[in-house]
């Protein structure tokens with residue numbers, strides 16, 4: 001059995017959970033991060049293999065780019081484990097959405113988890129997560145999920161079946177560069193939607209930007225970030241609302 005680890009991770013937390021799950025499974029693994037355009041490619045995954053599909057939660061769903069990329073996957077009643085990684089607010093309909101997308105593509109979802117991580121827009125929220133306890137939980141989830149392969153039935157998950165994932169219109173905050181920008185174009189290279197202006201990389205097309213934050217982490221001079229006043233006020237309010245430690249949740253067939 002080969003494990004196909006397909007995730008989207010802009011700021012690393014979803015990748016950390018995907019790595020913990022796949023390492024605990026301990027089988028040969030092929031990993032793709034859909035952040036990178038060249039890693040968003042067709043994957044025809046045999047019945048005898050396993051898909052581990054790990055996505056961050058954006059507005060209660062998976063990122064629209066990932067929803068639309070699900071057509072690249074083809075299963076043959078292939079078992080799948082789904083992992084939704086969220087920033088300590090809620091994962092809402094993301095797990096149900098992932099199950100539906102994968103069922104439509106020929107997969108059987110045998111286990112799901114919602115794991116908490118640092119919020120990628122407001123990084124003071126759940127700042128130190130995933131921590132060692134979280135990653136232990138991810139590893140133990142992986143072992144239990146393996147035991148679910150071959151069981152029959154439909155995995156029960158919280159969330160609405162009749163959700164409309166098109167309702168999330170994106171964040172109102174978008175990273176940009178300031179006068180420290182050295183025009184190295186690293187931000188333009190990493191941006192999954194090509195939103196960074198190549199003529200003036202301090203600017204982004206806010207209608208294309210998905211606020212994933214990959215450009216912030218790749219900037220070698222810390223030029224990119226959320227520089228406006230409204231953002232600072234929103235972070236304070238959001239951090240106050242989401243200050244309690246939320247628990248990880250797992251669901252098994």
Ligand SMILES: Cc1cc2nc3c(=O)[nH]c(=O)nc-3n(C[C@H](O)[C@H](O)[C@H](O)COP(=O)(O)O)c2cc1C
Nearest residue numbers: 009010011013014057058059060087089090119120
């Ligand atoms: C546009 C956007 C919307 C988000 N919406 C939610 C949300 O609805 N609920 C939540 O708890 N976290 C939300 N988050 C936080 C991410 O789910 C979380 O930080 C995740 O760990 C990011 O993964 P990464 O580090 O792999 O990029 C959002 C982040 C972004 C960028």
